[in-house]
Amino acid sequence: MDRLGETATFTEDDLTLLQTLTGHLAIALRSTRLVERLAYDATHDSLTGLANRAHLSYQIDQALSSADTEAAVLLLDLDGFKEVNDVLGHDVGDRLLTVVGQRLTECLPGSATVARLGGDEFAVLLPWRADEAESIADLAERVAERLAQPVQFDEAMLTPEASIGVAVTTRDNPQSDLLRQADTAMYEAKGNDFRVAVYGPEMDSGRIERLALLADLRLALITHPEQFVLQYQPKVDVHSGSVTSVEALVRWHHPTLGVVPPDRFIPLAESTGLIANLTPLVLDAALRECAGWTAEGIAISVAVNLSARNISDENLPGRVAQALATAGVSADQLILEITESSVMGDPAQTLPVLHQLHDLGICLSLDDFGTGYSSLSYLQRLPVGEVKIDRSFVLGLAGDNRANSRALIRSITGLGANLGLRIVAEGVEDQPTLDELRSLGCDIVQGYYISRPLGATDLRTWLARESADAVPRLRLLTSSR
Structure with a gap:
């Protein structure tokens, strides 16, 4: 462009310069794509394409960084998933996890962040008001119902039932550790054969007692049989x-x-x-x-x-x-x-x-x-x-x-x-x-x-x-x- 009008042709030097510039451009584009891919891989699950634990934790921190923001977290654990892997193989287990991820994405609002935390654990972050705890529980029940619909594979028909723990921010504690609280509620649901349990402070005391009892049990077996x-x-x-x-x-x-x-x-x-x-x-x-x-x-x-x-x-x-x-x-x-x-x-x-x-x-x-x-x-x-x-x-x-x-x-x-x-x-x-x-x-x-x-x-x-x-x-x- 600098020489436009001065000559009607390009020289060999012009061609060499152009090749050098395009080579640098190609490297820059590949590097950019690689960085983007690495950034995506660092924040997403390779099997399901959902967000991973690190990305979900970041999103939760962002959602709770403002005092005006309220949110809810659902933590899901599939029931009997180990038997699927043991009996039908890990390939079927992976396909089942993919189906679960797809169903979660389909049945939740677009504002939700759906993540796979690892194994058969999934989590969901939702913008939600604390005074709607009952409604979020209803939503969790609907999620459980959707997940439990049979999935037909060539090897067998499976019903991916889940135990779901729910934690919601409160006005008294807006910076709640939602993921941990949802995990506590999930184990409460699993331990009592519920499909859904909503976190309450009383659940923490039970887990603290359990940890203390576990420490005493370990000590007694070693030193005081x-x-x-x-x-x-x-x-x-x-x-x-x-x-x-x-x-x-x-x-x-x-x-x-x-x-x-x-x-x-x-x-x-x-x-x-x-x-x-x-x-x-x-x-x-x-x-x-x-x-x-x-x-x-x-x-x-x-x-x-x-x-x-x-x-x-x-x-x-x-x-x-x-x-x-x-x-x-x-x-x-x-x-x-x-x-x-x-x-x-x-x-x-x-x-x-x-x-x-x-x-x-x-x-x-x-x-x-x-x-x-x-x-x-x-x-x-x-x-x-x-x-x-x-x-x-x-x-x-x-x-x-x-x-x-x-x-x-x-x-x-x-x-x-x-x-x-x-x-x-x-x-x-x-x-x-x-x-x-x-x-x-x-x-x-x-x-x-x-x-x-x-x-x-x-x-x-x-x-x-x-x-x-x-x-x-x-x-x-x-x-x-």
């Missing part, structure tokens, strides 16, 4: 009236909280991996007591519960064999109770472990039968010798759905008879229930009507009293029918 004490609940043969075994139930004698019930600390131990430290304590203590009973001429076995983490450990059979040898107890005096869900979460890992335990001569008992997978195909794959009917069915014998409970129990006892399995009913609370379970074909019963869980000393007293009774209660009932 004597705080964990076993109680034993007898199991009785419904036909002979004799005690066949006892179930070992652990109690934690906390130095300041007193006796902590198992439903408070067992889930905590399972979710944090501390169950791997707790189970050996219970097993060793139970086997020591069993050895003592045998020495005193009391021929009963002892049952110990195993968690999913326990039966996923390929070293478990060796450790159990060592514990039996140390206590001097034969394998047929030990019953290990497992649940269907703990086994089938990862059958490739758990089934070999169970078969090794069975080969040792240990009886495996399928606990809470009827509440998990409960299909004949699964039952045939498990090397179990005993099935425990879930207490909800036993309690149902006295409820409005008595006919259904009877039909279910009769089906289970019939299945057990065909497969050569011993059938145990737990939760027996009264004489009519005991009579009905006997008529339905149950072999063993346990529950408060037989005996509450007893300490080791009290159990010996109870056993002595039962054996001294010339006509024990159950034997009298059997002969009178």
